Amino acid sequence: MSDTTVKMRDIAKDLLDKGTVDYIIGWEKGRFSNQSPPAFITSAAHVGRLIWDEYCLAGTAKYLLDDKFPTGKIGIFARGCDARAINRLIQDGQINRENIYIVGICCSGMKDPATGNTAEKCQYCTHPNPIVNDILLGDPVPETNKPERFKAIEELERLSPDEKYEYWSKQFEKCIRCYACRNVCPACNCRECFVDQYRVGWQGKQNNEDENRLFGLTRVYHIADRCIECGECARACPMGLPLMELNRKLIKDINKLFGPYEASMDTETTPPLAKYNLEDIEEFM
Amino acid sequence: MKTIAKSRINEVLDILAKESKVLVPMKVNGVSKYTPWGSEGRIALEEVNTLLPPKDTLFPQTEKMYSYKMANQEITELNIHDDSAPQIIFGVRPCDMQSIKCMDDVFLTKSFVDDFYKNKREKLTTICIGCSRVAPTCFCDSMGVDPGRHEAADVQMYDLGNSYGIEAQTEAGQALLNKLQGLIQEQAGELTAVSCTLKVDTSGISDKLAKMFEHPIWKEVSRKCIGCGTCTYLCPTCYCFDMEIKNNGNEGYRFRCWDSCMFSEYSRMAGGHNPRPSKNERIRNRFLHKLEFFNERYGKNLCVGCGRCLSKCPVNVDITLFIDKIKEVAVDEPV
Amino acid sequence: MDVIEEQKWEPKILAFCCNWCSYSGADLAGLNRMKYPENIRILRVPCSARVNPQYILRAFQKGADGVLVAGCHPGDCHYSTGNYYTRRRFLIMKRLLEYSGIDPRRFQARWVSGAEAEKFRTTVTKLCEDIKAIGPNRKLRGLK
Numbered sequence: 001m002s003d004t005t006v007k008m009r010d011i012a013k014d015l016l017d018k019g020t021v022d023y024i025i026g027w028e029k030g031r032f033s034n035q036s037p038p039a040f041i042t043s044a045a046h047v048g049r050l051i052w053d054e055y056c057l058a059g060t061a062k063y064l065l066d067d068k069f070p071t072g073k074i075g076i077f078a079r080g081c082d083a084r085a086i087n088r089l090i091q092d093g094q095i096n097r098e099n100i101y102i103v104g105i106c107c108s109g110m111k112d113p114a115t116g117n118t119a120e121k122c123q124y125c126t127h128p129n130p131i132v133n134d135i136l137l138g139d140p141v142p143e144t145n146k147p148e149r150f151k152a153i154e155e156l157e158r159l160s161p162d163e164k165y166e167y168w169s170k171q172f173e174k175c176i177r178c179y180a181c182r183n184v185c186p187a188c189n190c191r192e193c194f195v196d197q198y199r200v201g202w203q204g205k206q207n208n209e210d211e212n213r214l215f216g217l218t219r220v221y222h223i224a225d226r227c228i229e230c231g232e233c234a235r236a237c238p239m240g241l242p243l244m245e246l247n248r249k250l251i252k253d254i255n256k257l258f259g260p261y262e263a264s265m266d267t268e269t270t271p272p273l274a275k276y277n278l279e280d281i282e283e284f285m
Numbered sequence: 286m287k288t289i290a291k292s293r294i295n296e297v298l299d300i301l302a303k304e305s306k307v308l309v310p311m312k313v314n315g316v317s318k319y320t321p322w323g324s325e326g327r328i329a330l331e332e333v334n335t336l337l338p339p340k341d342t343l344f345p346q347t348e349k350m351y352s353y354k355m356a357n358q359e360i361t362e363l364n365i366h367d368d369s370a371p372q373i374i375f376g377v378r379p380c381d382m383q384s385i386k387c388m389d390d391v392f393l394t395k396s397f398v399d400d401f402y403k404n405k406r407e408k409l410t411t412i413c414i415g416c417s418r419v420a421p422t423c424f425c426d427s428m429g430v431d432p433g434r435h436e437a438a439d440v441q442m443y444d445l446g447n448s449y450g451i452e453a454q455t456e457a458g459q460a461l462l463n464k465l466q467g468l469i470q471e472q473a474g475e476l477t478a479v480s481c482t483l484k485v486d487t488s489g490i491s492d493k494l495a496k497m498f499e500h501p502i503w504k505e506v507s508r509k510c511i512g513c514g515t516c517t518y519l520c521p522t523c524y525c526f527d528m529e530i531k532n533n534g535n536e537g538y539r540f541r542c543w544d545s546c547m548f549s550e551y552s553r554m555a556g557g558h559n560p561r562p563s564k565n566e567r568i569r570n571r572f573l574h575k576l577e578f579f580n581e582r583y584g585k586n587l588c589v590g591c592g593r594c595l596s597k598c599p600v601n602v603d604i605t606l607f608i609d610k611i612k613e614v615a616v617d618e619p620v
Numbered sequence: 621m622d623v624i625e626e627q628k629w630e631p632k633i634l635a636f637c638c639n640w641c642s643y644s645g646a647d648l649a650g651l652n653r654m655k656y657p658e659n660i661r662i663l664r665v666p667c668s669a670r671v672n673p674q675y676i677l678r679a680f681q682k683g684a685d686g687v688l689v690a691g692c693h694p695g696d697c698h699y700s701t702g703n704y705y706t707r708r709r710f711l712i713m714k715r716l717l718e719y720s721g722i723d724p725r726r727f728q729a730r731w732v733s734g735a736e737a738e739k740f741r742t743t744v745t746k747l748c749e750d751i752k753a754i755g756p757n758r759k760l761r762g763l764k
Contacts, residue, residue, distance in 0.1 A: 030601040030603060030606075031483075031595070031601075031603055031605065031606055032421060032422075035601045037509055037600045037601035037602075038508075038509040038600055039509070040505075040508045040509065058509075058599065058600050062511065063508070063509070066508075066563075066564070153719075156719065157719065161718070161721050161722065161723050161724075162721065163721075164718075164719065164720065164721035165720065165721025165722070165759055166721070167721070168720050168721055169721075170314050171314070173314070174313075174314055174315075174316050176337075176346070176514075176518045176519075177514070177518075178513045178514040178515045178517075178518050178545075179513050179514060179548070180511065180513035180514075180515050180599050182513075183511040183512055183513045184511055184513075184599055194674075196548075196549075196550045201678075202674065204529070204531060205347075205527060205529050205542045205544075206347040206529075206531070206540060206542055207346045207347045207542060207543070208347060210681055210760055210761070213677075213720070213760065214674075214677055214678070214681065217677060217716065217720060218674050218677065220716070221673055221674070221712075221713065221716060224712060232599075235599070236511075236513070236515075236599035238336070238515045238518075238519060238597040239315075239316050239336075240315050240316065246716075246719075249715075249716065249719050250712060250716060253711075253712055253715045253716075254712065257708075257711055257712070258708065272708065273705075273708055273709060273712070276701065276704030276705055276707070276708055277704075278694070278695075278704070280704070280707055280708060280711075281711060282694070282707070283711065283714075283729075284707065284710070284729045284730050284731050285693075285730075285731055
């Protein structure tokens with residue numbers, strides 16, 4: 001991995017020296033060895049902060065929304081999930097491809113800082129190689145389909161309605177409505193989120209199981225066909241809610257009902273819920 | 286000193302629970318928090334600290350203030366809520382005890398007394414257990430807190446290995462100990478002092494920060510923040526709240542709920558103007574509040590060094606790294 | 621709930637009906653003096669695609685025991701394509717509701733045209749009977 005770190009620093013220095021980018025978003029070490037949070041390098045003198053190791057979990061793409069109309073270009077280091085996130089933002093009309101310079105890094109998976117084992121979000125990763133980039137560091141990593149990522153969903157589906165309700169009640173009771181899941185999610189990019197429109201009655205500010213469930217289910221439905229399965233929501237949640245079990249349920253249903261589909265593999269394909277087919281399954285007759 | 290065997294803690298809690306609600310650190314669905322003794326879950330006294338702070342006891346995340354019923358545009362019923370009841374909080378760590386002192390300053394002093402807080406505070410008895418080990422993220426002793434004990438607790442307990450040392454520090458604490466007479470023994474006990482591995486130097490930081498309102502360092506520190514409320518809601522001292530009405534036709538209630546200054550719409554005003562439009566201003570507000578404004582007003586830091594924020598922040602925004610940086614930076618020169 | 625309360629309980633069912641087809645169908649049922657249960661509260665929307673899936677969740681929270689979304693037959697939408705989107709949306713939403721533990725019989729989506737007064741009557745009557753059999757909805761009910 002340290003080989004990639006050297007390459008990262010070299011290319012960042014090159015891009016900043018030549019003025020190709022105004023600043024570049026990557027990762028640096030936090031205080032502890034199991035922390036590699038996002039870093040913003042604004043000058044070639046600081047590229048020594050950049051690091052690539054097995055704790056570079058945080059997504060970098062969402063920060064592009066902080067600078068939608070940059071004066072120059074923004075450099076960004078992107079793994080497989082980050083590249084799909086960038087596509088997501090481009091397709092949702094939030095950023096322009098011309099404003100960013102993507103340095104792709106092929107990622108073989110990150111570790112969970114608490115346990116040291118492979119992070120859950122990386123266990124089910126289907127596209128570790130960045131599908132969009134201006135330059136690629138490193139060699140592609142083998143990609144596998146990973147149908148086992150729906151196993152937990154299938155097990156939950158087999159429970160009775162009351163058991164399912166009990167399961168989700170326990171989870172939503174834990175939610176503290178910090179909105180970390182929404183803020184890290186690349187698909188959650190509305191300028192005004194429905195929870196911030198609370199006077200209209202969409203979402204109450206009370207923290208109880210029902211309002212939490214309303215927030216959780218509504219958010220998951222809002223991103224349904226646009227979720228890129230990066231798993232950042234579940235990673236960011238301080239209470240450990242299994243949010244990917246909700247997102248993957250919708251993805252599984254969308255795949256089954258409307259044909260195989262993966263969000264953000266390009267910026268052209270319309271997501272399934274934004275279009276229709278005359279031959280769709282008919283259950284409502 | 287007086288001690289209680291660790292193996293008899295359940296009996297202690299049973300006795301105390303006869304007359305009031307007893308809140309103990311318990312692991313519920315994977316999250317450790319202060320839970321009423323007797324509910325489902327596993328008691329978690331061996332953990333360094335709970336994930337959720339004890340402020341919920343005195344300042345609930347959602348609290349009904351008053352409820353009303355109307356008929357023909359006239360109010361027919363108006364109830365101001367007071368659901369305070371005697372409570373004992375067992376197993377508070379010294380850092381969290383310090384946070385209770387900070388909240389007392391906010392809600393009980395300086396010309397306005399918050400009745401909702403006061404009613405609960407008067408009926409709360411605190412039992413502090415000093416720390417015998419620290420987490421890598423703890424830095425309480427750099428923030429003026431003694432990890433071994435806190436003088437504001439009603440009862441102070443010490444972890445002695447197989448037993449807890451116990452001593453009353455107030456009258457309320459003594460009354461509590463009187464109830465536990467049968468379980469208290471006299472034993473020689475050695476207190477081992479413990480100190481945090483993470484150290485940070487806060488000397489002079491308030492004065493330095495007071496001159497740094499327009500400093501460019503805020504842009505650098507705030508860039509990676511994602512603007513969620515994790516730090517705020519896990520922080521034992523954060524106390525900002527919002528008030529809302531829930532109306533169902535002819536009846537409803539007003540409630541207050543936690544709010545976070547990290548949310549972008551926290552300071553948005555009617556008309557749309559927002560004096561803290563970007564993360565820059567919001568992070569500046571947060572750190573200045575913790576380390577400067579509160580110090581100016583109440584004479585103590587609003588950060589107690591519990592380390593919850595820096596361990597759970599999704600992007601590792603770290604107040605200790607921030608303090609280190611402030612120490613190095615020259616006030617007049619840019620970063 | 622004690623026995624007397626249970627005997628008096630009547631389900632509350634919220635029906636979102638699109639203005640052009642299902643609402644007209646309901647209207648026609650009324651004109652023809654067809655009896656259908658009074659438990660149905662009809663909410664007229666311009667098109668079934670207007671129904672935000674979040675309304676279903678809110679309806680259960682605010683006291684509904686059952687929810688029906690009725691629209692035009694595919695191909696007959698007054699706005700040409702609205703109900704195609706409705707179809708996709710509610711195929712997904714129905715499964716999500718089921719996955720979170722709501723009894724699937726509580727939420728129905730149906731195509732009822734302006735001439736199908738009889739279909740409207742049978743749909744709502746059956747829905748009402750099903751929900752009477754299941755009992756009042758206690759889930760998603762914490763909102764007070």
